[in-house]
Amino acid sequence: MNIGEIALRAxxxxxxxxYALSGKRPVSEETRRRVxxxxxxxxxxxxxxxxxxxxxxxxxxxLVFPPAGNHYTGMQLDFIGSVVEAAxxxxxDLLLSPSGxxxxxxxxxxxxxxxxxxxxxxEIRLEDDRVxxxxxxxxPFVAIxxxxxxxxxxxxxxxxTALVEACVHHLADLGxxxxxxxxxxxxxxxxxxxxxxxxxxxxxxxxxxxxxxARTYCCDDDAASGxxxxxxxxxxxxATTALVTLNEAALxxxxxxLAEAGRQVPHDFSVxxxxxxxWAETVTPQLTAADVPAAELGRLAVDLLMERxxxxxxxxxxxxxxxPISLRGSTGPGPTAL
Amino acid sequence: MNIGEIALRAxxxxxxxxYALSGKRPVSEETRRRVxxxxxxxxxxxxxxxxxxxxxxxxxxxLVFPPAGNHYTGMQLDFIGSVVEAAxxxxxDLLLSPSGxxxxxxxxxxxxxxxxxxxxxxEIRLEDDRVxxxxxxxxPFVAIxxxxxxxxxxxxxxxxTALVEACVHHLADLGxxxxxxxxxxxxxxxxxxxxxxxxxxxxxxxxxxxxxxARTYCCDDDAASGxxxxxxxxxxxxATTALVTLNEAALxxxxxxLAEAGRQVPHDFSVxxxxxxxWAETVTPQLTAADVPAAELGRLAVDLLMERxxxxxxxxxxxxxxxPISLRGSTGPGPTAL
DNA sequence: TTGAAAGCGCTACCAA
DNA sequence: TTGGTAGCGCTTTCAA
Numbered sequence: 234m235n236i237g238e239i240a241l242r243a244x245x246x247x248x249x250x251x252y253a254l255s256g257k258r259p260v261s262e263e264t265r266r267r268v269x270x271x272x273x274x275x276x277x278x279x280x281x282x283x284x285x286x287x288x289x290x291x292x293x294x295x296l297v298f299p300p301a302g303n304h305y306t307g308m309q310l311d312f313i314g315s316v317v318e319a320a321x322x323x324x325x326d327l328l329l330s331p332s333g334x335x336x337x338x339x340x341x342x343x344x345x346x347x348x349x350x351x352x353x354x355x356e357i358r359l360e361d362d363r364v365x366x367x368x369x370x371x372x373p374f375v376a377i378x379x380x381x382x383x384x385x386x387x388x389x390x391x392x393x394t395a396l397v398e399a400c401v402h403h404l405a406d407l408g409x410x411x412x413x414x415x416x417x418x419x420x421x422x423x424x425x426x427x428x429x430x431x432x433x434x435x436x437x438x439x440x441x442x443x444x445x446x447a448r449t450y451c452c453d454d455d456a457a458s459g460x461x462x463x464x465x466x467x468x469x470x471x472a473t474t475a476l477v478t479l480n481e482a483a484l485x486x487x488x489x490x491l492a493e494a495g496r497q498v499p500h501d502f503s504v505x506x507x508x509x510x511x512w513a514e515t516v517t518p519q520l521t522a523a524d525v526p527a528a529e530l531g532r533l534a535v536d537l538l539m540e541r542x543x544x545x546x547x548x549x550x551x552x553x554x555x556x557p558i559s560l561r562g563s564t565g566p567g568p569t570a571l
Numbered sequence: 572m573n574i575g576e577i578a579l580r581a582x583x584x585x586x587x588x589x590y591a592l593s594g595k596r597p598v599s600e601e602t603r604r605r606v607x608x609x610x611x612x613x614x615x616x617x618x619x620x621x622x623x624x625x626x627x628x629x630x631x632x633x634l635v636f637p638p639a640g641n642h643y644t645g646m647q648l649d650f651i652g653s654v655v656e657a658a659x660x661x662x663x664d665l666l667l668s669p670s671g672x673x674x675x676x677x678x679x680x681x682x683x684x685x686x687x688x689x690x691x692x693x694e695i696r697l698e699d700d701r702v703x704x705x706x707x708x709x710x711p712f713v714a715i716x717x718x719x720x721x722x723x724x725x726x727x728x729x730x731x732t733a734l735v736e737a738c739v740h741h742l743a744d745l746g747x748x749x750x751x752x753x754x755x756x757x758x759x760x761x762x763x764x765x766x767x768x769x770x771x772x773x774x775x776x777x778x779x780x781x782x783x784x785a786r787t788y789c790c791d792d793d794a795a796s797g798x799x800x801x802x803x804x805x806x807x808x809x810a811t812t813a814l815v816t817l818n819e820a821a822l823x824x825x826x827x828x829l830a831e832a833g834r835q836v837p838h839d840f841s842v843x844x845x846x847x848x849x850w851a852e853t854v855t856p857q858l859t860a861a862d863v864p865a866a867e868l869g870r871l872a873v874d875l876l877m878e879r880x881x882x883x884x885x886x887x888x889x890x891x892x893x894x895p896i897s898l899r900g901s902t903g904p905g906p907t908a909l
Numbered sequence: 910t911t912g913a914a915a916g917c918g919c920t921a922c923c924a925a
Numbered sequence: 926t927t928g929g930t931a932g933c934g935c936t937t938t939c940a941a
Binding site: 252258260 | 926927928929930932933935
Binding site for chain 1: 614616617618619620621622623624629631645647648649651652655656659662664665666667668669676677679680681683684685686793794795820822823824826827830849852853854855
């Protein structure tokens with residue numbers, strides 16, 4: 234069934250049906266009613282493909298994120314969910330593209346075949362060829378996170394440096410002197426993954442500033458790795474009394490390792506970091522952490538993208554979020570406070 | 572840039588370009604080369620909208636999942652990830668639709684506007700109006716899970732009844748006599764959510780068969796509810812020595828509640844259930860559980876859908892998975908075994 | 910082996 | 926206030 238069918242049955246022309254539906258041209262109340270009635274009766278809906286072809290907009294946004302193998306983090310999920318809903322609220326669909334790099338087929342399809350009006354890029358790297366490419370062809374996109382040169386871009390992100398610094402200061406204030414940093418997987422750090430890099434930077438600087446003895450570790454995104462990482466930490470420096478982590482997926486493993494090593498949290502070991510709230514709350518005791526506002530980031534990203542799409546040529550806007558640390562139960566006084 | 576441009580530069584007709592690209596008609600080696608060269612030079616890719624309009628296929632699959640209102644579980648996360656990647660592997664994109672009910676706008680857009688060739692439906696209910704609707708209009712879809720009448724449908728699912736029964740038998744074999752069942756949220760059970768219903772059914776039957784004293788609970792999808800639920804369990808029957816759960820998100824809370832009540836897992840309380848492996852491994856001790864093969868389900872669903880799309884009219888196929896229980900550390904001998 | 914042209918279903922311009 | 930019609934960019938049939 235197509236628009237011609239409707240026109241026929243309503244006894245008007247196809248253009249009139251189109252206008253009656255879109256409201257882009259005045260239509261007499263009389264015809265409008267008749268058209269709507271036929272449309273309702275037949276359950277007619279205009280074909281998205283035809284419409285996209287005709288007016289050059291697909292009403293679809295792309296969400297680009299690296300294929301994670303099997304490991305999507307809870308934060309990513311929250312984020313995807315909020316993006317879908319924000320897009321739906323604006324009558325846009327969301328097309329998923331598992332693409333870490335510019336050359337991925339799926340990425341090429343998304344852009345080359347013009348399947349989407351604009352895109353949101355997750356998991357930004359400091360040097361990101363996807364960002365470079367999209368910028369160079371002036372394709373409308375919003376990044377989640379900042380590259381090394383965030384000045385002239387559209388993005389919404391977290392100030393990982395400040396967040397991790399805040400964690401370190403919190404621990405230092407509590408009297409901890411020997412602390413560890415549990416980062417995301419090494420491969421992510423090496424490839425310049427933003428949060429891993431900026432988080433590490435914040436940790437190193439704040440630790441130096443406070444004169445702490447600090448060690449940094451990379452840790453794969455699963456519980457087993459978290460446990461192993463914790464063992465390494467205590468092996469390398471048994472006097473370590475606290476850690477900061479960005480690694481949500483390893484959290485349970487870190488706790489397990491601590492329990493196995495006979496360390497009580499927070500009594501003789503403090504744990505903190507940057508983690509989505511609902512993950513911070515799954516461990517016992519609950520994690521004192523800077524809560525990643527994944528849902529808010531998703532909404533902001535969609536807002537920015539729609540704004541960019543509606544006003545081509547506007548100068549770039551961005552949002553840098555610095556959520557506060559939520560005090561829960563995983564940090565306590567360190568040795569010097571005793 | 573369009574196909575006409577390519578044709579012009581290659582000195583051939585538009586149809587020849589089309590055929591040179593699709594290979595659906597023999598083209599002389601000579602012209603084929605020339606066309607390809609121009610295409611590569613200009614980085615030409617045919618417009619997805621135009622192609623979709625012309626041949627009636629969008630090369631896009633839809634994934635219909637419930638609104639995030641209450642957040643997603645880890646299993647859903649794994650599942651979505653595997654579906655995206657399986658689709659990408661077959662050169663199909665994935666369109667997300669946060670849709671609960673038949674009347675949902677986004678659901679209508681996806682199907683009514685023919686944005687996708689087929690769909691995968693998550694979170695099936697025993698009586699599911701989405702399934703009924705799609706079946707009645709003969710729209711190609713695959714369900715994740717079975718409705719009450721699974722005979723004539725395309726689906727991939729888990730045998731929750733058998734899985735939970737296996738858990739109960741495992742506990743009974745260990746000598747537990749008083750057991751509890753921690754289900755998904757009450758609202759899901761009430762609305763006929765498949766896993767909640769079938770799981771409950773399996774629990775009740777197996778418990779009766781083994782002559783166990785059994786209580787069943789609903790529990791919201793978060794750690795705090797898990798903790799509260801456990802308190803209720805011990806309050807209702809302090810002699811309870813084991814529980815079976817389907818509720819991944821509550822798991823951490825259940826453990827916390829047990830710890831607070833002074834119960835050692837597995838020494839004086841056993842915990843088991845149906846949970847994705849990587850979540851079973853985040854708690855201490857690791858959960859003995861039937862591992863939900865979320866990734867495999869995702870792959871299977873995409874396989875089925877592609878099969879259905881490629882062979883319209885084929886008789887329905889399905890996969891019922893019954894993964895074994897993985898023995899980890901959370902179950903131990905019950906009172907009668909002592 | 911290739912080209913011309915008729916759609917696919919819609920939007921929007923030009924006339925009336 | 927309405928209708929006719931020319932695209933949008935591709936695929937595919939019909940002819941050559």
